[in-house]
Amino acid sequence: MNRAQISRLAHAGHPIAAPLDDESVRLLLDGLLPREEARVLDLGCGGAEWLLRALAMRPLLRAEGVDVAAEALDGARDAAHARGVRDRLLLHQADAAAFTCARPFDAVLSVGATHAFGGLRATLAAARRHLAPGGRLLIGDGFWEHPPSAEAVGMLGDLGDLPSVLDTVAAEGWTPVGGHISSRRELDAYEWAWTGSLASWALDRPGDPDGTQALAAAAEHRAGWLRGYRDSFGFVCLVLRPSSG
Secondary structure: OOHHHHHHHHOOOOOOOOOOOHHHHHHHHHHHOOOOOOEEEEEOOOOOHHHHHHHHHOOOOEEEEEEOOHHHHHHHHHHHHHOOOHHHEEEEEOOOOOOOOOOOEEEEEEEOOHHHOOOHHHHHHHHHHHEEEEEEEEEEEEEEOOOOOHHHHHHHOOOOOHHHHHHHHHHOOEEEEEEEEOOHHHHHHHHHHHHHHHHHHHHOOOOOHHHHHHHHHHHHHHHHHHHHHOOOEEEEEEEEEEOOO
């Protein structure tokens, strides 16, 4: 099993691939989409759950998503058809960092995908290239809520603290107009869903080599969370507007 397959199975019970509950997602989308009629782009959309919910909330909305994972995009198309929004959703299998489009978008989002661009600064720069004047960006990224252990840094990278994230945003020419810091309940619920969905899939397949691998991946992830980064990791989503221009 490759990493994309494991991620898809792990998110079966938590299709928003970030530590956010349904109400937090709804409020963030409300902040991102102040108008009923708009075009929105998700860079690194995965299964496009953000876009599917946005389309359900805004009947006049049109959306596009970009991701390299063909299987995730196939699942997004099936889900869009089932929810009756397939005619308003266009999906591209492409590198989000290199994606180009002739028309700008009224709103851009990229939640939990800064690794695909090489960090927060590069993600902000990529989003700006796609944003129409007066548009808004929803960005979601991790930060260190408390000083991390060396093991935590090894697992999740050299993140900054929350003030550092906001400093980077300001330095890149953006102003927050809304946001959400994930609660402990949201953070823990996401990890339990990730490990639990993967473990349940594996336990339903006794003797299957893929099941054995999935169960090991769930156990490894759970140990890394509980012993490594649980007490230090935080997650923030920001609704941003360009500070000028």
